[in-house]
Amino acid sequence: MILLSQPIIRLIFEHGAFTAADTLQTAQALTCYAYGLFAYSAVKIMVPVFYALKDTKYPVIASFLAVTANIIFITLTIDILTFRSIALSTSCSMGLNFLFLGTVLYRKLTGFSLGYLGQGVLKILLASMAMGLGVIGLKQVLQPLLSGGIPLQLVGVFTAIGVAALLYGVVLHLLKLPEFDEVTGKIRQRFRR
Template sequence: IVALLAPDFASVGGKAELTSTMTVIMMPFLLFISLAAVVMGILNTKNRFFIPALASSFFNLGSIIGGTTLAFLLPKYGHPAIVGMAFGTLIGGFLQLGVQLPVLKNVGFRFTPVLNIADPGLRRVLKLMIPATIGLSATQINIFINTNFASSCAEGSVSWLNYAFRLVQLPIGLFGVAISIAALPVLARQASTNNLAQMRTTFVSSLTMVFCLTVPATIGLIILADPIIRIIFERGAFTAADTRATAIALSLYGVGLFAYSANKVIVPVYYAINATRYPVIASFLAIGFNVLIIINTIEYFQHRAIALSTSAVMIINFLFLMVVLYRRIDGFSLRNLMAGLLKIATSAVVMTFVLLFFYNFFSAQFHRSILHQISFLLLLIFLSATSYIAVLHLLGLQELNDIITKIRARMAR
């Protein structure tokens, strides 16, 4: 498997062997993540959305915190630090499953090992799985392509890209996946009753909320990439040069964050209206564009070309799905969508100025102790987020006001 995915690893002594060892360590991750996805689906049918949506964040936290801790400890016992990151991935996968199990028990689920192929529900699931599996296979092909290209770049490129992509998955899991999971049952119910007018309204509102949450996250990832990477990874064999290379990749991945998250909301609409072939077409178009962009940019940009291509492909994918969906459901309110985007963009500009001002003002603090760096990073996030929310609230974004109203209602109970 390693020889197929990363043939250039064999040219570096011990690298292919180490990769094989890490692959074996992470093999149970497939079981954990598959079960986590099944449990998430069951809980969603029971209208339990919060913990399943939060579960992917537990994976990111477990893999990052567990991985970096073990990467620090394992060299003391004669093991490479990178092996700690492999165990961290395993820990993250276990946490993503484990955090959902108590909720699964609370909704009355009891596991019984029975396989009935004739069950109509199972047959319908298998039928829906076919286009979804084909679409996901395209994603895995892109990962294969990216890894192959990255292995031919400078030493460390695969790790730089993996670390950066893992970090960008955190806001995707928190925002894009969470909103799509909450919106899917509503959209499916509206589609099944042929209530297309309400479905269009729900879709525009969900998409606006995705932009509302991911645009500031994108700005934060781009501007604060260096301190984020330095705080999390820069120790031991991970040098300042690795920090800079990973930060650049994180910034480039961040550019496509809004599109990646938006696609998580758009694709379920296609499934709700039984137009599953279009996400599959989009996925395979993405493969072609990905290869084309990387081939034409990798010689000059090296590992940056792969991160840039990933974001570019996500944006192309987003535009394709939006245009086709607009035609499939006889349009949706572009006026409402653009009005929301204008308010988000205005707030984002203010946030950018606030963040840049305070980042430059506190820049010296990011060369002191790790506690100082963490404290001032959190302060920057707080100041920029506060400015963004304040302007957005002042401009009257309906989706934000709805969230504030719900929070106040819960606090009043």
């Protein structure tokens, strides 16, 4: 979403009164929101764990911390970052929410394997870097499509997204990420039926 923010926004919105300048600013906001997407996704998984443990106070505390951090960050950066401040503060406050809930969950569950978790995160980061480099190169190749008419943009954007996803999956498979292999195994199993 970060590397393809402009082509995606151009394809969806840059018609009629929506100008190239609007595309640029919207893409900047999307980029700032995308930074916190991992934290948002993780929080969506962690909160039900607290409910399963019958402990709802920590998600509520985390929400209050996130809202407070959001207000402080916006207040401190709105003059410098303008509209980007709101998007970036949302990502930062989600990151804080993630760190708080992760720390509390680690203590409540009397720990879990940080080494295993670290290995998984490292493999995901390596796959993300490979995907990012691939997208940067692919954007150069697809530039005529990405800056063409709507049908060409559709082909360019979906080609870039498809190749990026494929590259990410191949690298995760080569790095032998167990969770990825489990998911792909279940998908293969479903298609065999």
